[in-house]
Each structure stands twice: as structure tokens, then as C-alpha cells.
Amino acid sequence: MMHIDRGLGAGRRAAALAIAVALVAAPTALAQSSAAEGIAKYREALQDGNPAELWEARGEGLWKEPRGPAKASLEQCDLGLGAGVVKGAYAQLPKYFADADRVMDLETRLVWCMVKLQGTSDADARKNPFGNGTDRKSNIEALVAYITSESRGVKMNVSLAHPKEAQMYKVGDKIFYFRGGPHDFGCVTCHGADNQRIRLQDLPNLTKVEGAQKAYTTWPAYRVSQGELRTFQWRLNDCFRQQRFPELEFGSDASIALTMFLAKNANGAAFDAPAIKR
Template identity: 65%
Template sequence: MNTSILKNAIFVFAFAAYASAAMAEGSASDEIAKYREMISDGNPAEFDEMRGEELWKKPGGPNKVSLEKCDLGKGAGVVKGAYAELPRYFADTQRVQDLESRLVTCMTTLQGTAEKDITAKPFGGDNYKPEIESLVAYVVGQSKGVKMNVSLKHPKEKEAFEIGKRIFSYRAGPYDFACSTCHGKDKQRIRMQDLPNFNNKKDAQAAYTTWPAYRVSQGMFRSFQWRLNDCLRQQRFPEPKYASELTINLTMFMAVNANDAVYDGPGLKR
């Protein structure tokens, strides 16, 4: 190996070696913050955004049309800033929808794809990357830097928020857990991770505005539906249906709590 060339170069193999650094001075969460800082410029979610943009603009589904006519709430085809106002009530479907359920609507109505083909395996895995996941990356990326502004004007929106709030503190399952068991007080942790307290506006904003995100430990971009699905799994709740009413209501509750914060996704998580 030609070592002389390395003389003026400094390597930062950020994704490879953070575990050993965690033993150094400072608390574990300081080290995690340092690690996040180190990798913040190199978010592989950008690749998902690129793929998502291509998919958005390319004719697809049995109807061979693109999603460029898809109305995400700000008019047909408007992607910029759309995520910062979701979930919202949609008159055509007569219900409150989050980004992912709305994408399902567009993919079924515009492109003619069968709903079950989208919702059967909506999350990525080994050698498998569903289109909807990349579309999510693209759409949320177009709201980066936009202030969260989720409305509660429509009665259905208000209703979704209220139900979401209840679900958040609804205790059930073999462990008698609610979301609020871990996310309702300060200084709760799961393993080494500090958990956001959703009763605290700052925490609620910071958490919501950095999801969806690229998960380094999984080497994959993860959507908000995935986030909720995995939270419910850890609570030992039954697996929710993809883009179901329960998950939309919960999203509504969390999104409204994040209002006025600047959206900063796709995020980068350990």
C-alpha cells in the first residue's frame, strides 16, 4: 500500500467505528451526539430521495402514468412543503390521511396498482426496497427547511388528533405498555438511547422533524409508518395494518405536537 500518499490525508470512517468511541469520556448520549455530528453530512437517505424522485416522475403501474398529478394536499403535483402539512383531511377520500396512505391512494387511483401489492410488504428488507419507501424519502426531502404547519381546522382532523392522543396513552398488551410509558416522561431510555418525551414540546418537535430517517444500524431508509410499526412491536401490540387509521391518528397527534418546528428530514439515526 502506498502509505506516503496518506501523509496529508485524514480518514474518518464514520460508519465503521463508533462503538469503541462510546467508552471514552462523557456520557453515552454525548458520544452519540458526537457521532451524529460526524455523519450528518453523509446521509445515505439522499440516494433514496434520488430514487424516489425518479419513481415519482416515471410512468408506472398498470396505467403507465407518473405520480406527477398526485395531490398531497397542496394541489395536484405539488410536492414542495407538502409533508410539513400532513396528515390532513382530503375531500376526495373523505378521511384524514398521512403521507403514506395518501401515496397508496395516488398509486391505486392514478397508476392502477392494487392496494395489496403496495401494503403487503411496505418496508424494506434484504435485497428488497419497496417503491413507496423511496417515494416517501423524496416527498419528505422536499419539505426540508419548511415549518411544520399541520391543521386542526377540519372536524375530522380534530377527531384524528384526539383519538391519536388517546392511543398514545392507551395501555395494553402483555406488558401493559402505552406509548407514553416510555415517551411520557423525561430521561427514559431504551438501551443507550435517550427517548423523547412527547409531553415536552422541544422533544416532540425534535423527534418528529427528524423522521423518516436512514437507520445506520440497519443500513436502510425507514418511513414513519415503519417507525410506528416498530414502536408498537416493542410494546408487544398486535402488528398494525400499513397506513391504518390507528397509525394515521397517532401520526396526527405527533405531527401537531411538532407544529412550528422546522422540518429537517430525512434524518440520520444510529
């Protein structure tokens, strides 16, 4: 007895099913909910054997392996809960780190540790944040997959106790509503109301607690359509591309401010990633 999960094939089948359903009935609320159910079933079928585990395994290896000019592992990296504590660390990020005198998200902190512990140059550490196939694998994505997997089931608990954390949150809030570029788009254009779709893709309302919780706790995710694991930094980067903005720099303050805004709004929800998305 053998069962092969053909990710892309299954995706096409689910899409065909959704279209077939919509063609039979007039495009009413009923057809929309059937389409949503079809997509939900497809997601459920993918849960078993999420290829994100391949990234998690590679990331765990990278975390423990002595690397860089200093031939050191990242095991002494302080992700906020003390040197080397990985379990639950992601659920409290971003946070203020006194040694860097800066609010950092996971990706920025990893770059910091690669520089401080492994002696890698800052430019080298942030060189390849988003992978593309076998030729261009990203170590950051793999490390993020591993570290976030160690927070699965942990309740989001981001603090604004430090003035710099509170400031990051407020600025992130402003950036969320910032409209610009040739299309006047901002985050709020797509993520400011309930029950909206772009084409057939459901859009979470990130101005509400439930929306922010559901969205934030399911990144990073393995994107079946890309065959890649994508981090929250990637999610922000690609949203701004579609907003017709210039390119959001990896680990920039604006990326951390927005992450802070959304992570804090997700407080109280159990973290549930790496997930799998279409």
C-alpha cells in the same frame, strides 16, 4: 487525500468510546453527558454523505416515471397543496382529503395515488412498505424520502380545522396513552417523561412540544444500524412490536391518528429530515 466513512465501524468506535468513558468515571451524570456528547459527535460526523440521499434520488425517479397498468407518473398526485405540488407538502400532513373523505398521512396518500392514477391494485400498492436489502427494496420508502426532503426547512403546520382532523387528533391522543398487552406497555411508558433512556438510547418526551418537535421533524431517517431508510410508519410499527402488541397495519387508522397527534404537536418547528440515526 481520501476519507472513507465507514458507517458501522464508526458506530462501533463511538459505542466503544462511550463505554470507555463510562468505565473510567463512576456512572454519574458527568459520564452520561460525555457519552451523549460522544454520540452527538458521531452523528455530526455522519451528517455529510447521508445515504438517505440514495433513497431520495430513487424516489424522485419513481415519482416522475410512468408506472403501473395506467402507465402514469405520480406527478399529478395531490398531496394536499394541489396536484403535483411536492414542495412543503409533508409539513402539512396528515390532513383531510375530500376526494377520499378520510384523513391521510403521506404513505396512505401515496397508496391512494398509485391506485387512482397508476391503476395499481390497493393490495399491490401497500405490499412492501418496509424494505430489506437489495432483494426487497420498498418504493414507498424511496418516495417518502424524496417527498419529505422537499419539506426540509419548512415549518410544521398541521391543521385541525376539519372535524375529522380534530377527531383523529383526539383519538391519537387516547391511543398514545393506551396501555395493553402482556407488559402493560403504551407509547407513554417510554415517551412520557423527560431525560429518560432505554439502555443507552435517549427517549424523547413526546408529551411535550419540544420533545414532539425534535422527534417528529427527524423522521424519516437513515438507520446506520440497519442500512435502511425508515419512515414514520415504520417507526410506529416497530414501537408497537416492542410494546408486545400485535402488528400495526401499514396505513391503518390508528397509525394515522398517532401520526396526526405527534405531527400537530410538532407544529412550529422546522422540518429537518430525512435525517441519519444510529
